Amino acid sequence: MSVRHGRSRPVDRRVRVQGQPVDSYPALPPEAERGSVRRVTVVGEEILSRSCQEVTEFGSPELSALIDDMFRTMYVADGAGLAANQVGVDLRLFVYDCPDDYGVRHVGHVINPVLDLPDPDSRRLIDEFEGCLSVPGATMTVSRTDRAVVRGFDKDGNSLVIEGTGYFARCLQHETDHLFGRTYLDRLSKRDRKDALRQMADRREEVFAQREVKAARLAG
Template sequence: MSVRQERSRSVDRRVRVQGHPVDAYPALPPEAERGSVRRVTVVGEEVLSRPCREVTEFGTPELSALIDDMFATMYVADGAGLAANQVGVDLRLFVYDCPDDEGIRHVGHLINAVLDLPDPGSRRLVDDFEGCLSVPGATMAVPRTDRAVARGLDKDGNPLVIEGTGYFARCLQHETDHLFGHTYLDRLSKRDRKDAVRQMEDCQQDVFAQRAIKAASLGR
């Protein structure tokens, strides 16, 4: 998921890491410092359109390295969230570094995520513009609920419950969609989907160039 352009991680005053409040946190997460940048898959690639496999092995160096690489890739691509299939790995895992509408920055990862949404009678749908790192350069209005709870595990197999409101709730819904083989394009009308693909075709080369510049600035 793309970062809202008007928001900056550098101005966030409050941070929750893996759902827990912390007093301070660096603008560049430690995982991104350790990780290597991977290629981001683009809509149309088969790995994005099939459900991801559950993670069954926890606490491994390979899983930790994948999370580090996903953070580095998300940062270089100016993302607020990134699913494993967006770097070509079909595992049910996503990472996030996303603000909510109250200015709280949420940072972490979630494995084998399932989503709890409010009951239909109490939920409020909000239309807001949404982008995706696998649909580079395109943004479209997508209806999402303004509250969401994602349940899953951390990299060591410990249970996690991550609650989101506003833009962070949107992020949790967007990334969980990826784990089941969907992008936000699947939630659009046929006409809007064509518009998004047209935007991507017009902008993707510029987006790729900006990612390359940012990666080079980090020595990646």
């Protein structure tokens, strides 16, 4: 998921890491410092349109390295969230560094997430612009609930419960969708989907160039 237009990264004040509050946290998380940039898949590639496999082995160096790489890739692409299939890996995992509507910054990763949404009678739907790192350069209005809970595991197999409101709730829904083979384009009308793809065709090369510049700057 891309950062909402006009929203800068929050100042390191109120931060929750893996769902728990911390006193302070660096602008660039340790995972991103350690990681390497991977190529971001683009809508139309087969891996984005099928469900990912569950992670069955926890605590491995390979899993930790994947999470590190995903964090760095997310930062280079100026994202708020990134799913494993967006870097070509068929595993049920996403990372995030995303603010909610109260200015709280949420940072972490979730493995094998299960999404819980409010009951239909009590849920509140919000229409807001949404972008995706795999649909570079396009933004469209998407309807999402204003609250969401994701249950899953961290890289060591410990249970997680991550609660989100506002923009962070949107991020949790967006990234979980990815792991089941859906992008936000699948939630659009045919006309709006064509509009988004037209935006992508017009702007993708500019977006790719910006990512290259930021990758070089981080590497330096």
